[in-house]
Amino acid sequence: MALDFETLIFVIVSASAIAGAVGCVFSSRVAHSLLWLMLTFFAVAAAFLMASAEMLAAIQILVYLGSVMLVVQFGVMLTRRRIQDVESLPTLNAISALSGIGVFAFILVLLREVMEHSLWSSESPGAPSTLDFADSLFNSWTMATVILGALLAMAMIGASYLVRDERLINLLWDMGAEE
Amino acid sequence: MIDPSWLAALGVILFGVGLLGTFYHKNAIVVLMCIELMLNAANLNFVAAASHYGDVNGWVFTAIAIAIAAAEVAIGLAILLSLYSTQGTISLDAARKLRN
DSSP states (O other): OOOOHHHHHHHHHHHHHHHHHHHHHHOSSHHHHHHHHHHHHHHHHHHHHHTTOHHHHHHIIIIIIIIIHHHHHHIIIIIOGGGGGSSOSOOOSHHHHHHHHHHHHHHHHHHHHHHTOGGGGSOOOOOOOHHHHHHIIIIITHHHHHHHHHHHHHHHHHHHHHTOOOOHHHHHHHTTOOO | OOOHHHHHHHHHHHHHHHHHHHHHOOBHHHHHHHHHHHHHHHHHHHHHHHHHHTOTHHHHHHHHHHHHHHHHHHHHHHHHHHHHHHHSOOBTTTOOOSOO
16 A cells, blocks of 8 residues: 555654654753754644644644743743753653553553544544634634633733742832932 | 544654653653643644544634643743742752742
């Protein structure tokens, strides 16, 4: 059986997603594992695209890669330098090896269950369109969208409250005092 | 369109790798990133099922999950920076208190 073009693309996409995830777990610096994670998210966006969810792929790239991951990267690299050095390497001992084997077995069992589930055997009516998505989001799920906006606003206010700087010199500067 | 069960399988593998990362790491930022990885794997399953059934609700759930993950990262990073400034470490083994 010849490999058709779409399958080949999917193999490349999933291989880079898995490589990014493994690199994220096993790289020795926080900044490097963040970059690996960005590769994974980019590949997941490509996988969304292959499931004909174009809008979600755009959201994934704009929200995750464009803002969230860049904010984390700047937060890690610019503010406190020593935060990167704290025990970034994964701990390897008997218990972690055991848990690794356990997780691997879990992956294999779950993979078999998911691939052979009867859910996939029914006939597919075809993927929904972006118009259906917009219609559902702003008509059926209006209240959820509004609550989500409020939640995001609260999260941003809370985050800026948590990282406030209470040193006296900064408070004085804030109130316009001379040195 | 690609067979949706393959997308679900990719989601399973990414979830497993993320789980392994949360077990292995002591650095709280890396653990936060691995949790993000697991969230993304769950989103992949939502998208696969939604595309198979032609049901748009899975896409809506994915959009909501992405927005909540953005809020979670902002709060998590703020807590970790605050923890670092009070405790001097973000190692999950060393940090014992959330405030002085």
